[in-house]
Amino acid sequence: MSEHVAKFVLSQVAKLPGVETELLDVRALSFPTNDAGEQIKSPVFSAAMTRADALVIVTPEYNHGYPGLLKHALDTNLKEYVHKAVGLVGVSAGPWGGTRVVENLLPVMRELGLVTIFWDGNFSNVRKVFDPATGALLDDAYVRRLEKFLNELVWMAKVLRHGRETISV
Amino acid sequence: MNERARVRCPGCGAEMNCHAEKLDPQRAADDPAADPALDGVVLEIHTCPVCKFVLEREAR
16 A cells, blocks of 8 residues: 555655656565675666655554665765655554654654654555555545645755755865 | 865766764774774874865774
8 A cells, every 4th residue: 555655745845846756666676685785786776876855764563663775775875865855654553643663763764864754654444445445545634744745845855956066074 | 173185076076075083883893094092093084175085084
């Protein structure tokens, strides 16, 4: 069901003027599992991270945590993330909307050099939010909620891009 | 802020901006580039304002 959320988020980001976006599915990146970190960089993934001014991470919550595959993919880059904005979207089958996975990702984001925003996306009872067969959104309230999240993300992305390009340490 | 030599972008030749320093503690043990006070190697992150190339190098 997280795929439905990711596609919905993508569709909302694509409506923003002046914003280019793409969906990266960690399942399709096929990182090897006999090593980890920057030793197993994917040129495609790293190039996308270099191009990006901001990331939206859509993740399901499993046992209060994030999928190992997501962490495995994130660990393959570092300099590509530094001083870029990130917004977190949690997805859960239950009522908590992935709040625990969002909280657990925060220290990871910080160590990667990403800058988190104070809006999150929380998709609770996700099987009731999207039609499981078609992926159609069944609750329009999420459009308004995501608008607030994306406004903050774009603001942070602009500020950080200005900083990366013009403000020196 | 430290004044440091500007790095030229290897992609387009524009002057890059050093906007971050990050400690790599995994290279502390026997790396000659390690800063003993920080117990790791300080890496500079440079971004090209023209083509967005990102460069990482040891701090000098």
